[in-house]
Amino acid sequence: MARTAVSGRLAWRVARLAEIRQETPTARTLVFDIPGWPGHLAGQHVDVRLTAADGYTAQRSYSLAAPSNGDRIELTVQRVADGEVSEHLTGPYAVGDPVEIRGPIGGWFVWRPTDSAPVLLVAGGAGIVPLMSMIRARREAGSKALFRLVYSLRTPAELYYAEELRRPYAGLDISYVYTRELPEGLSGIPRRIDVATLNTAAWPTEFGATTYICGPTGFVETAADIMLALGHSPQSIRTERFGPGRD
Amino acid sequence: MGVVTPGFTGRARGASPRLPPGQYLAEDFPVLSAGPTPRVSTERWEFAVVTESGERRSWSWSELMALPSEKITVDIHCVTQWSKLDTRWRGVPVDALVGDLDTAADYVMAHSYGGYTTNLPLADLLGGQAWIAYEYGGKPLTPEHGGPARLLVPHLYFWKSAKWVRELRLATKDAPGFWETAGYHDYGDPWREQRYQGD
Numbered sequence: 001m002a003r004t005a006v007s008g009r010l011a012w013r014v015a016r017l018a019e020i021r022q023e024t025p026t027a028r029t030l031v032f033d034i035p036g037w038p039g040h041l042a043g044q045h046v047d048v049r050l051t052a053a054d055g056y057t058a059q060r061s062y063s064l065a066a067p068s069n070g071d072r073i074e075l076t077v078q079r080v081a082d083g084e085v086s087e088h089l090t091g092p093y094a095v096g097d098p099v100e101i102r103g104p105i106g107g108w109f110v111w112r113p114t115d116s117a118p119v120l121l122v123a124g125g126a127g128i129v130p131l132m133s134m135i136r137a138r139r140e141a142g143s144k145a146l147f148r149l150v151y152s153l154r155t156p157a158e159l160y161y162a163e164e165l166r167r168p169y170a171g172l173d174i175s176y177v178y179t180r181e182l183p184e185g186l187s188g189i190p191r192r193i194d195v196a197t198l199n200t201a202a203w204p205t206e207f208g209a210t211t212y213i214c215g216p217t218g219f220v221e222t223a224a225d226i227m228l229a230l231g232h233s234p235q236s237i238r239t240e241r242f243g244p245g246r247d
Numbered sequence: 248m249g250v251v252t253p254g255f256t257g258r259a260r261g262a263s264p265r266l267p268p269g270q271y272l273a274e275d276f277p278v279l280s281a282g283p284t285p286r287v288s289t290e291r292w293e294f295a296v297v298t299e300s301g302e303r304r305s306w307s308w309s310e311l312m313a314l315p316s317e318k319i320t321v322d323i324h325c326v327t328q329w330s331k332l333d334t335r336w337r338g339v340p341v342d343a344l345v346g347d348l349d350t351a352a353d354y355v356m357a358h359s360y361g362g363y364t365t366n367l368p369l370a371d372l373l374g375g376q377a378w379i380a381y382e383y384g385g386k387p388l389t390p391e392h393g394g395p396a397r398l399l400v401p402h403l404y405f406w407k408s409a410k411w412v413r414e415l416r417l418a419t420k421d422a423p424g425f426w427e428t429a430g431y432h433d434y435g436d437p438w439r440e441q442r443y444q445g446d
Contacts, residue, residue, distance in 0.1 A: 009445030010430070014250050047328075047442075049269075051249040056257045059269050061327050084258045084271075092254045100249050105443065107429035108281050217278045221391055224283035234283050234361060241278050 012049065012100040013037070017093060018072065023160040026079040027126065028090055029065055031072060034101060039068040042137035043110035043130045043212070043240075046075070046103030050085055060085040063130040063214075063240075064104065067137040073101075076160060078126040109212065109240045113141035117210055118203045121149040122193070122223045124215020128160050130240060131214055139169060147172045150201045152193050152219065155181040175201060193219070198226045205231045214240040265322055266330055267437035273329035276392065281425065284390045285361035285411050292395055294379065295414045298350045306344070308395065311379065314339045319378060321401035323408070324437040336399055338380030341372040345415065352417035356424060357398050357409040365409050365424035366433060367400065369417060376402060379412060404435035404442070 019031035042064075049059040060083075066074040079090040093099075111119065111134040119138075121131040128151055138147055151174065153159060165174060177197055178190050203209035211232060213223045220241045227237050266272065295305035306314075319336040355369050371377065380399040381388050388394030393410025400407050406426050427433050432441040440446060 010443045012249065049249060050252045050255045050257070052255050052257050053251055055248045057249060057269070058257050058271065059328055060271075088252070088255050093252070094254075097253055098250045099252050105430065108425075217391065221278075221284060228283050234285070237283050239280060239282055241280065 010102045010105070012102045014098050015073070015101045016098050017095050020095065023076060023162075024158055026090065027076060027160060029074055029076045030089060030093070031074050032099075032101065033071055034073055035071050037068070037071050037073060038104070040064055040073075040104030041107070041110040041112060042067050042133040044104035044106045044133075045130065046073070046101050046105060048075070048085065048089075049100040049102075050088060051100070058085050061105070064133050065129050066133055067140055076126070076129045076132075109214070109238050111137060111210075111212070113137055113143050115210070116143075116145050117208050118146040119148070120202055120209055120211040121147065122198070122201075122211065122213040122215075123149065123151045124193075124213075124219030124223070125153055125158065126160070127213075127215030127219070127240070127242070129214075131212060132161055134212065135172060138172070144171060146203075148201050148203070149174045150177065150193065150197060151175070152177040152179060152215070154179050156183040193223055193226075195226050195229070198223065199230055202227065202230055202232065205233075209236065211237045212240075213237065215242075217241045263332065265332055267324055268440045269442075270324055270328055270330040270437065273331050276331060276334075277325065277327070277329055278391050279325060279327060279406070280391075280410065281363065282361060285359075286390055287360045287395060287411060289395050294344075294396065294412065296344055296348065297414060297416045298348055299352045299417050299419050300349075302348065304344075304348065311339060311381070311396070314343055317378065319380070319399065319401075321399075323401050323405050326404045326406055326431065326435070326442050330437075334401075335384055336378065336380040337382035338378030338396070338399055340375060341377040341379065341398075341415070342375065344379065345369070345373065345417075348417075350417050352419050354418045354421045356416045356418060356422065357407075357412055358414040358416060359409045360411040360413050363409060363411070363425050365407050366421055366427055367403070367407055368421075368434070371400060371403065372415070376400065402436075404432075404437055406431065407435050 015032035015034035021029040045063045062075045065076040077089045080086045289308040292308045324330045377400045381396040398409040398412045
């Protein structure tokens with residue numbers, strides 16, 4: 001299991017908001033300038049710390065949404081009800097405002113441009129964020145690794161990165177699963193990810209593919225269990241779960 | 248004090264003196280695992296302690312159930328910043344499993360079904376500080392939370408409480424486990440906020 005060693009102390013750095021991209025009514029991508037950023041791998045995350053005027057602090061973990069780009073990093077933050085950090089970052093937080101960030105963190109749920117094996121990405125809702133970082137890293141590196149993405153979301157309005165995902169890229173196949181409401185013009189009924197979905201999307205077991213699954217706990221448990229039942233080895237399946245309590 | 252983010256106020260102050268720095272209260276019980284959840288039946292389940300000289304002692308599920316157990320009510324703290332107070336467990340104290348083994352080891356590598364590992368000082372597993380836990384909230388521990396049995400070391404960040412624990416290997420030298428190799432702290436004291444190496 002090759003992993004990234006994080007050497008030395010992970011320092012808090014001051015990052016300033018450079019740009020906001022609204023992804024959905026409740027989620028936005030935040031582009032930060034963060035001088036001295038050491039770079040990161042697709043799939044890694046950071047800790048974000050907010051400090052109030054009286055010294056009160058709150059910190060949360062967020063996935064990086066895009067590959068390393070000098071001193072610029074991107075996070076996509078979903079507003080969570082009663083989430084003190086996400087409510088600020090998706091609300092009053094404005095271009096030029098500082099936060100503190102440290103990272104990168106996590107060396108297991110990562111994709112490297114040197115990885116040549118086929119990849120299956122399985123996203124549940126906001127779980128698309130670290131997987132999008134992998135898709136973007138693949139594109140930037142000109143990688144020929146074959147990618148498939150299964151993206152499960154409740155309604156079409158909750159789609160992140162809509163414009164970018166609509167553009168076709170050679171070697172990236174995308175299928176969508178809508179659990180509550182289908183896009184206009186699409187026939188069928190809303191459904192959850194199931195054996196048929198993943199049996200169609202998964203690479204044949206002998207391809208030596210890696211599967212990355214990210215989403216809410218129940219979604220990840222279901223998808224990972226299906227992949228095991230389809231004969232994929234536990235070692236080929238990497239997961240990142242966030243419970244409903246994650247802010 | 249860190250850099251102030253203008254307009255950020257945050258929640259009510261002084262929510263609980265039982266929250267370590269950087270943590271927030273979770274009402275639910277989030278799950279953090281690196282891969283699929285291993286399903287280990289209690290018929291197949293076995294737990295072992297292995298000393299540095301290779302002496303091995305093992306327990307089947309029924310043998311573990313026959314040992315005196317304790318009810319434990321503790322606060323738990325995950326490195327991903329959530330904490331949960333007054334969680335209720337039942338388990339066998341590690342003292343009862345390691346206690347009279349002949350060892351000069353100072354460290355332990357916990358191994359799990361599914362391949363997960365994490366390293367701890369042996370002293371942190373003894374003295375009524377750690378358990379092999381098999382009940383949560385009065386019910387059998389579910390697989391996603393580490394069932395049938397997990398290590399419970401509540402005074403350290405929760406990744407040290409290895410889910411699906413299978414073996415404790417005693418060692419005279421410390422070596423990093425799964426997350427520790429990826430940059431997480433070797434000890435992981437939440438009160439000193441030892442999240443990552445160098446903290």
